[in-house]
Amino acid sequence: MATNNNINVVAEIKNAIEKTLKISADKLDFTDDFESIGMESIIAMEFITYLSKQVGIQLSPVIFTNIATPEELATHIEKELGQDERAAASAAAPEPVNTTRLAAMQQPETVPQQGPQSGKIAAIIHYVQSKYSIDLSCYRFDSVEDIANTLVANYGEQFAQYHDALLGNLADLGALSRASEPTVNLKGKEGVSIVGMACRFADADNHGQFWDNLLAKKSSIEAITPLTNFADMASAEPVNAPPQRWGAKLKDVAQFDSEFFALVERDCHLLDPQERILFEEIYNACLDAGTSLKDLRASNTGVFVGYEYSEYEQALRNYRPVVEQLPPFTSSNTAFYLANRVSHALGLSGPSEAFNVNCVSSAMAINRAYLSLQAGECDVAIVCGVSLNLFDDDYDALTKRGLLSASGRCGVFDEDADGYTRGEGVAALVLTRKSQAVAEKKRVYANLKGVCQRNRGASQNIAEVKHEAISELIASSCQRANARVEDLRYIEVNGYATKWGDSFEFEGIRNLFDGDKNHSKRCALGSLKGNIGHLEPANGIASVIKVALSLYHKKFPATISVTQESSFIDTKSARHPLYIAKSDIEFSDIREGNTPVLAGVNSFSDSGVNVHLLLEEATEAVPNKSNAHVSSKELFLLSAKSEASLLAYVDRYIALLDSGAVSDDDLADMLFTLQCGRDHYPYRLAIRVSSVAELHAKLTTVQQAGSLQGALLAAQSIFAGDASNNASVQSLITKDMVEFQVRRATQSQAWGEVLALWVNGIDVEWGNFWQSGHVNTLSLPAYPYNRKTFWADQYFATDDVEEQGRVAISDAEKTDTKQPAVNPQGSLLSKIMARLTALLSGRDGQAVSAEKDFMSLGIPSLTIAKAVHTLNTDAGIKLSPVVVYNNSSIAELAKYLLDNHSKEMQTLFAHNDASEDGLGEVIEDNRVDPLLADSTDNIEFEETIL
Numbered sequence: 001m002a003t004n005n006n007i008n009v010v011a012e013i014k015n016a017i018e019k020t021l022k023i024s025a026d027k028l029d030f031t032d033d034f035e036s037i038g039m040e041s042i043i044a045m046e047f048i049t050y051l052s053k054q055v056g057i058q059l060s061p062v063i064f065t066n067i068a069t070p071e072e073l074a075t076h077i078e079k080e081l082g083q084d085e086r087a088a089a090s091a092a093a094p095e096p097v098n099t100t101r102l103a104a105m106q107q108p109e110t111v112p113q114q115g116p117q118s119g120k121i122a123a124i125i126h127y128v129q130s131k132y133s134i135d136l137s138c139y140r141f142d143s144v145e146d147i148a149n150t151l152v153a154n155y156g157e158q159f160a161q162y163h164d165a166l167l168g169n170l171a172d173l174g175a176l177s178r179a180s181e182p183t184v185n186l187k188g189k190e191g192v193s194i195v196g197m198a199c200r201f202a203d204a205d206n207h208g209q210f211w212d213n214l215l216a217k218k219s220s221i222e223a224i225t226p227l228t229n230f231a232d233m234a235s236a237e238p239v240n241a242p243p244q245r246w247g248a249k250l251k252d253v254a255q256f257d258s259e260f261f262a263l264v265e266r267d268c269h270l271l272d273p274q275e276r277i278l279f280e281e282i283y284n285a286c287l288d289a290g291t292s293l294k295d296l297r298a299s300n301t302g303v304f305v306g307y308e309y310s311e312y313e314q315a316l317r318n319y320r321p322v323v324e325q326l327p328p329f330t331s332s333n334t335a336f337y338l339a340n341r342v343s344h345a346l347g348l349s350g351p352s353e354a355f356n357v358n359c360v361s362s363a364m365a366i367n368r369a370y371l372s373l374q375a376g377e378c379d380v381a382i383v384c385g386v387s388l389n390l391f392d393d394d395y396d397a398l399t400k401r402g403l404l405s406a407s408g409r410c411g412v413f414d415e416d417a418d419g420y421t422r423g424e425g426v427a428a429l430v431l432t433r434k435s436q437a438v439a440e441k442k443r444v445y446a447n448l449k450g451v452c453q454r455n456r457g458a459s460q461n462i463a464e465v466k467h468e469a470i471s472e473l474i475a476s477s478c479q480r481a482n483a484r485v486e487d488l489r490y491i492e493v494n495g496y497a498t499k500w501g502d503s504f505e506f507e508g509i510r511n512l513f514d515g516d517k518n519h520s521k522r523c524a525l526g527s528l529k530g531n532i533g534h535l536e537p538a539n540g541i542a543s544v545i546k547v548a549l550s551l552y553h554k555k556f557p558a559t560i561s562v563t564q565e566s567s568f569i570d571t572k573s574a575r576h577p578l579y580i581a582k583s584d585i586e587f588s589d590i591r592e593g594n595t596p597v598l599a600g601v602n603s604f605s606d607s608g609v610n611v612h613l614l615l616e617e618a619t620e621a622v623p624n625k626s627n628a629h630v631s632s633k634e635l636f637l638l639s640a641k642s643e644a645s646l647l648a649y650v651d652r653y654i655a656l657l658d659s660g661a662v663s664d665d666d667l668a669d670m671l672f673t674l675q676c677g678r679d680h681y682p683y684r685l686a687i688r689v690s691s692v693a694e695l696h697a698k699l700t701t702v703q704q705a706g707s708l709q710g711a712l713l714a715a716q717s718i719f720a721g722d723a724s725n726n727a728s729v730q731s732l733i734t735k736d737m738v739e740f741q742v743r744r745a746t747q748s749q750a751w752g753e754v755l756a757l758w759v760n761g762i763d764v765e766w767g768n769f770w771q772s773g774h775v776n777t778l779s780l781p782a783y784p785y786n787r788k789t790f791w792a793d794q795y796f797a798t799d800d801v802e803e804q805g806r807v808a809i810s811d812a813e814k815t816d817t818k819q820p821a822v823n824p825q826g827s828l829l830s831k832i833m834a835r836l837t838a839l840l841s842g843r844d845g846q847a848v849s850a851e852k853d854f855m856s857l858g859i860p861s862l863t864i865a866k867a868v869h870t871l872n873t874d875a876g877i878k879l880s881p882v883v884v885y886n887n888s889s890i891a892e893l894a895k896y897l898l899d900n901h902s903k904e905m906q907t908l909f910a911h912n913d914a915s916e917d918g919l920g921e922v923i924e925d926n927r928v929d930p931l932l933a934d935s936t937d938n939i940e941f942e943e944t945i946l
Helices: 009-021 041-055 061-065 070-091 118-132 144-154 156-161 163-172 207-215 230-234 273-288 311-317 337-346 358-375 392-400 434-439 467-480 499-513 536-553 643-658 664-676 692-705 711-715 727-732 735-748 752-759 766-770 792-797 828-839 861-875 881-886 890-900 902-914
Strands: 192-201 222-224 245-248 301-306 352-355 380-387 425-433 446-455 488-492 523-526 578-580 598-604 609-616 635-640 683-688 718-722
Touching: 009 041, 009 070, 041 061, 061 467, 061 499, 118 144, 192 207, 192 273, 192 358, 192 434, 192 536, 207 536, 230 792, 245 392, 273 337, 273 380, 273 425, 301 337, 301 358, 301 536, 311 392, 311 792, 337 352, 337 380, 352 358, 358 380, 358 425, 358 446, 358 536, 358 598, 358 609, 380 536, 425 434, 425 536, 446 467, 446 536, 467 499, 467 598, 467 609, 488 536, 499 523, 499 578, 536 598, 536 609, 635 643, 635 664, 643 683, 643 692, 664 692, 664 766, 683 692, 683 752, 692 711, 692 718, 711 718, 718 752, 727 861, 735 752, 752 861, 828 861, 828 890, 828 902, 861 902, 881 890, 890 902
Parallel strands: 301 352, 301 380, 488 523, 488 598, 523 578
Antiparallel strands: 192 425, 192 446, 222 245, 380 425, 446 609, 598 609, 635 683, 683 718
């Protein structure tokens, strides 16, 4: 055999066999199968590499799945050489792309049909060809059902044109009585949006840092020394240290804020670090989505977690100092709690599922979450993936199995790929239906357009990579999403990091474009494994985060895993549109008109489970933010569970503003997110601002003060307070009172009273301000957790008896409020008036007029509430706010008390006289009173508001 370019294919094959198998060509029978002559995988790689150079085309190990003998190989090469010549000629004048072709993996010859239904099958094939111009002759069908499934999976758009008629005719033939392939058509279904994300990867504590690392082409893989036991965590030089390994590791995996999540400290020493970090990243993802945990509680929110390893529990089972004190372990591990504990702790009522399908676990969780949202099982889906590699045992086992890279690289598509490098990561996504995302003013990173999960089916062994299964998977995903394969602009590959495995995935993708006559290179392939290694069960969700960020930022980052492209893949061929993303790809260079950019994510497991996720750029119109930038909404709110955390939060926001990531155009989005998308904790900070510069200056004032107290803050209209001990006061402030203050503030633009109420724990319906605002949630700094170390060997060091009581405020800390002079021998009415005067003293410590009403005096509602609370407590009465506002001066209120509670008042003052305590204490710890309002923000009360 010789081709037009004078290559003697048979001679080259014989020569290659002689060189690699050391078999004389004289003894070679060209009809013998390769297996019988000793062609095993390693020799096959050498054989293909050599033969490719000799014949001048790129051959792949994939060919051995369909070619069994040297004779068949010669025929294949002859055909490839001829097709390359034709493709090169047609590339100069490319034909228009076939817009109706979705993903038919066609073969050139008609396949004869066999089996008991062969006659009926042949009749249907002829009928479909003549009636609908769909050629099925290249497929072999075992049943009529197979025909229906193939039509749905591979001929989506042609089939859709004749949907009703074709289904009816095939149904008459019994074609749809049973379906081996689900024919779910989501064409009319609503899309799913990614509205929140959070992650911790090597060298990246959040998705912003991860994106920066991708753009910087940073590899976080380094030499590591894994732990061998619990004691190694605290040891600088572990005893019997394992050999050096390679990995992309997280920092401080033993650190956790148990107090924030209200978990018992002692129990946290036994809790898998994967679960602890998962809690934090789920909360961070909810923050990123602008969704408060309060709003999620008791809601139809699903939790879907992908995991694989449970190293911590396995080590704990063998850690006798602790395990002997615990109930007996069963053979089941407790990793299934990864999802259930989250649902329990956060009070979520939707589906709660954990998946262990090794490397495809988190992608499978996303697939399940998508379908759950589509089916209406849940309204919000929290999807997670987690993988920590704590101890050396698994490194040792994987090394002995030959899976890990000896060089420390994760060389997907690289000529010297020698296995993968392990990476650690924890990530979470928040998904909602698209209409819900729009209604709730959510920022959308990307839309999840379609999903597909399949098994690779029968194969020589369970871990075999089948390129045909990959082709069918991606084609089915596109068909279900009513998308065209030819519109794909990027695929984040699974990436086996071996020449052999990568070539099969490449071939599976290339098959999708067989017959494509648009010869432009328009579909890039990429991998994040060169950046953060292989995250195993969390790899799928990490890939989705990378692609979603790319769609959001309108740029695909460069793939850094390729130094020299593998000789087993041929990206230069004109017969397909694939190329490696070796540099950043700007969307302006690949977008066609106004069409959203379409991208896919591959995630496969060695057990045969394959998942493909289809993501599309979110192209909703950008809101006109100028209408949102109005003064009634310029309220910056921040809260935390401790003063230290709140001050740390301030530092993070200053850093955010210093970075230039937030402009004045983003200010309304920021304030909307903080007001409506956060849980509001006891330690609170509220600032009235009109620009980013003003916010930066006032936050800097707080930072320099180093405290939430002090006149410096009050002088700049910075409101701060601790609402943790104000429950009794909060109970006296009614919803109607708050609404009245909000109405007055909206009219006067003086917000001091409202902010004073909020920092002291009074809830305000901030969402009412934004009903007509053109705003979206904004990614903002994550909560600054106050972490401690939790590790099994510290289990007995934790005192499980909580400290009782709390330190009382010393007299020196209390406000030294001057008391007006009173005559201890005077009338009861005079004493009551003096008592009220003391309780309602002005902020400057001067007495207030007994005749003027509270409204004209501008006394804050919080001061009135505290006064009522103190009087009720001291006198044992139940004075309501209604009474106060109906008797709206000190004189009127004193007269009311004398007429209705004279006995209680006499007892109160008799006790005071006996104890020589005068009028007693005024309002307890009044340190926040100077911050209630500045001179320009005093708000008057109406006489009645109920």
